[in-house]
Amino acid sequence: MGYFIFRRTVGFLLTLLVVSAVVFAVMNVLPGDPALTILGMDATDDALAALREQLGLNQPVLTRYFLWIWNALQGDFGISHSFRVPVSELIAERLPMTVSLAVAGMLFTLVIALTLGIGAAARHRKAGDWGVMFMSQIGIAVPAFWLSMLLVLLFAVKLRWLPPGGFAGWSDPVAAIRSLILPTIALGVVQSAVLARVTRSSALEVMRQDFVRTARASGLSRRRVLWRHVLPNALVPIVTIVGMQFAALVTGTIVIENVFYLPGLGRLIFQSIANRDLPTVQALVMLFAAIVVTANFVVDLLYVVIDPRLKART
Amino acid sequence: MNRRLPVNFIIGAVLVALVVGTAALSLVWTPHDATQLTISNKFAAPSSTHWLGTDQLGRDVLSQLMAGARNSMAVALVAVLLGGSVGVALGLLASAIGGWVEDGVMRLADLGFAFPALLFAIMLAAVFGPSLTNAVLAIAFINIPVFARVTRGAANQVWTYDYVLASRAAGLNRFAISRDHILPNIAAAIIVQATIEFAVAILAEAALSYLGLGAQPPASSWGRILSEAQTLMYIAPQLAIYPGLCIVVAVVGFGLLGDGLRDMSDPRLSRER
Numbered sequence: 001m002g003y004f005i006f007r008r009t010v011g012f013l014l015t016l017l018v019v020s021a022v023v024f025a026v027m028n029v030l031p032g033d034p035a036l037t038i039l040g041m042d043a044t045d046d047a048l049a050a051l052r053e054q055l056g057l058n059q060p061v062l063t064r065y066f067l068w069i070w071n072a073l074q075g076d077f078g079i080s081h082s083f084r085v086p087v088s089e090l091i092a093e094r095l096p097m098t099v100s101l102a103v104a105g106m107l108f109t110l111v112i113a114l115t116l117g118i119g120a121a122a123r124h125r126k127a128g129d130w131g132v133m134f135m136s137q138i139g140i141a142v143p144a145f146w147l148s149m150l151l152v153l154l155f156a157v158k159l160r161w162l163p164p165g166g167f168a169g170w171s172d173p174v175a176a177i178r179s180l181i182l183p184t185i186a187l188g189v190v191q192s193a194v195l196a197r198v199t200r201s202s203a204l205e206v207m208r209q210d211f212v213r214t215a216r217a218s219g220l221s222r223r224r225v226l227w228r229h230v231l232p233n234a235l236v237p238i239v240t241i242v243g244m245q246f247a248a249l250v251t252g253t254i255v256i257e258n259v260f261y262l263p264g265l266g267r268l269i270f271q272s273i274a275n276r277d278l279p280t281v282q283a284l285v286m287l288f289a290a291i292v293v294t295a296n297f298v299v300d301l302l303y304v305v306i307d308p309r310l311k312a313r314t
Numbered sequence: 315m316n317r318r319l320p321v322n323f324i325i326g327a328v329l330v331a332l333v334v335g336t337a338a339l340s341l342v343w344t345p346h347d348a349t350q351l352t353i354s355n356k357f358a359a360p361s362s363t364h365w366l367g368t369d370q371l372g373r374d375v376l377s378q379l380m381a382g383a384r385n386s387m388a389v390a391l392v393a394v395l396l397g398g399s400v401g402v403a404l405g406l407l408a409s410a411i412g413g414w415v416e417d418g419v420m421r422l423a424d425l426g427f428a429f430p431a432l433l434f435a436i437m438l439a440a441v442f443g444p445s446l447t448n449a450v451l452a453i454a455f456i457n458i459p460v461f462a463r464v465t466r467g468a469a470n471q472v473w474t475y476d477y478v479l480a481s482r483a484a485g486l487n488r489f490a491i492s493r494d495h496i497l498p499n500i501a502a503a504i505i506v507q508a509t510i511e512f513a514v515a516i517l518a519e520a521a522l523s524y525l526g527l528g529a530q531p532p533a534s535s536w537g538r539i540l541s542e543a544q545t546l547m548y549i550a551p552q553l554a555i556y557p558g559l560c561i562v563v564a565v566v567g568f569g570l571l572g573d574g575l576r577d578m579s580d581p582r583l584s585r586e587r
Contacts (some may be wrong), residue, residue: 026437141565146558281440
C-alpha cells in the first residue's frame, strides 16, 4: 500500500509539472507577442520593448518557465497588469467566494443525488424510478447558465424572494446565504443528475448480491439495508464520479460567478481576459487545472480507504 | 429475436432529426434575414409575420434560432470530427504498438482530462482573442483523450481475436491490421461515443458563446442569444426561454440517440441500466 501511495504521488506531481508546462507553453510560446496583446496594435516600439523587458520576455523561454514555477511555489504569481497588485493578493481576496460556492454546490449535489439515486434503486422499474431517470436526463442536458437565468426569472424577477445576483460578503450572514442559494442550485443540479444515475446503477448492482438478501432475510428493515449495507458497498463508482464532479463544480463556478456577478476567481478570470492581463489569466488557469488534478489524485487515494479489497491488489 | 428499436433510440432520432432538419433548412430558407435589424419593430409579440416575435433590435427570433441551430451543429461536427480523428488515431497507435508508446499515449490522455474545454478556451482567448475557431479548437482538444481511451480499450480487445492473430501470422504489419481489421470492428463503439460527444460539444459551444469566448456578433448562436437576453430579463423574459429550450432539445436528442445506439450494439447494457 505504501508503494501504491508513493507511485500515485509521483504520478500526481509529474502531472502537475506537465500541466504547468502546457499552460506556460500556450500562454507564452504559441505565436503571438504578449506585449502586443497587452498594449494593443497602437503601441509604439519603445513601449513594447520596455514592457518586454519588464515582463522578462527577453530571457530564454526555459529560464522564464522555471522562474515562473519557482516563484509560484513560493506563492508569487507576478503582478497583475490591470489591478497593479500581486496576483496572489487578488487570488486570496476572491478564493473564499469560489470555495464557498463549490463546497455548497458539492453538498447540494451529494444530498440530492444520493437520496434520489438510492430511492430510485429501491423502486426499480416503478414510477419513482422512471421519474428520477427522466429528471436526470433533463438535468444533464440543461446548461447551467440557462438554469441560472430561469431561477433568476422565477425567484428574483417574478416572486422577488431572492436577489438576482451580487454578493456583499459575509458581514451579514443571512444576506450572504440568500445570495448563494440560487447559484448553488444552478451549480449543483447538473452534477446531481449525473451522480443520481451513477448512484442508482451502482446500488442496483449491489442489491443483486447475496449478502443483501441475507440482511433482509435476517429481519433488517428495508431502509436500514439500503443505507447501511447497500450504500457503503456502492461507494467506489460513486467516489470516482464525485472526484471528477468536484473538479467540474470548481470549473463550473467560472460560469456561475459570471451569471450571478459573484466576486470570485471565475469572474476575475474574465475581467483579466477583457483587460489582457496575461499573468493573472495564466495563474488562474494553472490554479483551476491544479484543483482538477488534485481532485483526481485524492480520489485515487480514497479508493483504498473505501474498498479494503483494493489494498490487497495494490 | 426481439427486433424492436429501443425507445431512447426512437425519441433521440426524432429530436435529432428535428434539430438537424432545422439547421439544414436554415441553409436555404429562414422566415427573415437573421441579422436584419428593424429597430422600429423591437420586442414585437408573436404574429403571422414573426412567429416567435422579435428581439431588442427588431431581429426575427425564429430566424436567429434557426441560424443558431446551423452554427451549433457545424461547431459540434467539426470539433468532434477533429478531436475524434486525432483521438482514434492515437488510440489505434497505442493499442497496435503497446509498451511505452501505449503508456505514453494514455498518460497524455490523462493530462487532457486536467483541462476542461472552458480552461483551454480561456487560455486561447487570452492569447489570441475570443473567436469561434478557438472555441472549436478547445472543444476538439477535450475530445482527443475521450476518443483515445475508448479506441484503445476496444482495440485491445479485438487484438486478442483469432482472426487478428491469423493476419499477424500471415505477415500483415500492425498498421495495416489496425486499418483493415481493428478499425472496422470498433467502429460501432466509436460512433456511439461520437454521438454522445456531439451532445457534450453542443453544450460546450453554447457555454463558450454565452461567456463571449465563442461565436462573435453578428453570428447567431444559441449561447450568444442567451447572453444578450440576460440583460433583458425584466423586459422580455421570453427571449431567454427559446434558445435554452433549443439547447436542451438538441442535447437530450443526441444523448438519447447515443444511449439507444449503445443499447443496440450491446443489448446486455440496456438490461443493466
